[in-house]
Amino acid sequence: VLPKISLVATAVAATILLIGCGDDAAPTGPVVLKTAFNQSENNPQYKALVSFSDKLEAATNGRYKLEIHPNELLGDQRASLELVQSGAIQMAVVANPLVENFNKNFSVLAMPYVYDNPDHQRKVFTSGVLDNLFASTKGTGFEVITAYTAGARSVYTKGAAVTSPADMQGKKIRVMQSDTMIKMLSCMGGTGVPMGQGEVYSAIQQGVLDGAENNEITYSDLKQYEVAPYFSATRHVMVADLLVANENFIAKMDESDRELFRKLAKESTQTQFELWDKALDGARQTAKDNGAVFTEVDIKPFQERCKPLQAAMLTTPEQKALYEKIREMAE
Ligand code: GCU
Incomplete structure (x- = not known):
């Protein structure tokens, strides 16, 4: 009797062959960015991530999308940052203090009374003034893609x-x-x-x-x-909360995809501020x-x-x- 395992192995081998067939290959589906989130689906940050995913999927003709895991399902923020660093998952939302542990300059983003109000914070997050800081953790396995508000x-x-x-x-x-x-x-x-x-x-x-x-x-x-x-x-x-992504994953993206990804991530910050404001009352x-x-x-x-x-x-x-x-x- 043929052991079942060899049937499975044949099927797997056939699939690998198919994937390797260039233009004639069956579609392999979108690249999924597993994203860890520590709160619920009601949170404005979760909703902003969903809208980011929808826009990314549409703009790349379905080649990329986010798969968001809420409620600490992938561990608390410290654990999920480690998963991002190792490449086990691609993205996570983590609070600024966790990233301060890698570069002390981040502490400025969470200093007492550094922002006058939410509008001031939104301007800072969407202006590009933080881009160098965000890139500074490269070399430790992750980079910061954008920042979200978490109110006061x-x-x-x-x-x-x-x-x-x-x-x-x-x-x-x-x-x-x-x-x-x-x-x-x-x-x-x-x-x-x-x-x-x-x-x-x-x-x-x-x-x-x-x-x-x-x-x-x-x-x-x-x-x-x-x-x-x-x-x-x-x-x-x-x-601030920070959307972090695995460094190698970003580096390996096609350049035009990467630019699109970065642009839409930044836009999700604007969306997130609006959603936050609406949810407060x-x-x-x-x-x-x-x-x-x-x-x-x-x-x-x-x-x-x-x-x-x-x-x-x-x-x-x-x-x-x-x-x-x-x-x-x-x-
Ligand atoms: C806020 C913040 C979260 C953080 C949480 C906390 O909700 O948005 O990122 O995890 O505070 O206190 O742990």
Whole structure:
């Protein structure tokens, strides 16, 4: 009896032959860019990626498309960045602090109070002023393709609102996995505990944390209001998210495809800002409908305490130059 395996092997060999047949070969289907995303399909970043994929597919006559894996299905942001570096997947959205670990100059993009408002941030992200910075991680397996907004981050807690640095004392607040974010939390008066997003809900629920800090959309979408209903609008920092791609994958693309890819990725940033703006009110309302209490906060005392951190974040000449360029773009 012929073992099954040899039938399979014959079929595989036949397929390989077919693929190798040049013009007469059967169509092999689009090149799929596996893309890791750590939040849900409701997130404006997910929607911007879908629109990017649709446009890329149309513009390349179906030769390229994205396959987006939401909800940390491919691991948290740190793990997915490693998958991109190794080429196991092609793209991921990761927060700026994770990329700061490769080039400290990125920290300028997530400095406290570097952008005056979302419009200022949008101008910076779509102007091309960051192109050199984005290319600077080449050699480590990935490059940054474009940046997305993740709004402004505020502190939310169980128990009571925090309206002053004194209220933050002794509070364990989850931060992203980066030194800057840990330092930021201490300058605000609390203690930053680094961890991946997927663990935050249960860590607050179990009392390992007193709260976290994030934008309204993430807060609402991940239902964190259920465990930390006091949202205090500290708006202490606007941290960019970065769309990163495997370096070799990009290098191997046909030049005209690569240009198209880069252009459409940049355009997706504009789309993403619009989607973000539209989603904000709904996110706040959903949180409120589910018991969240939003408190406005005087940010000046927090700003004062964070000034030394801001100065310490501008150490290299590149950081200073970039900071100046970003500030010049404010209205
Ligand atoms: C925001 C940001 C994400 C990040 C998350 C976090 O939601 O958009 O990229 O993962 O914050 O705090 O981990």
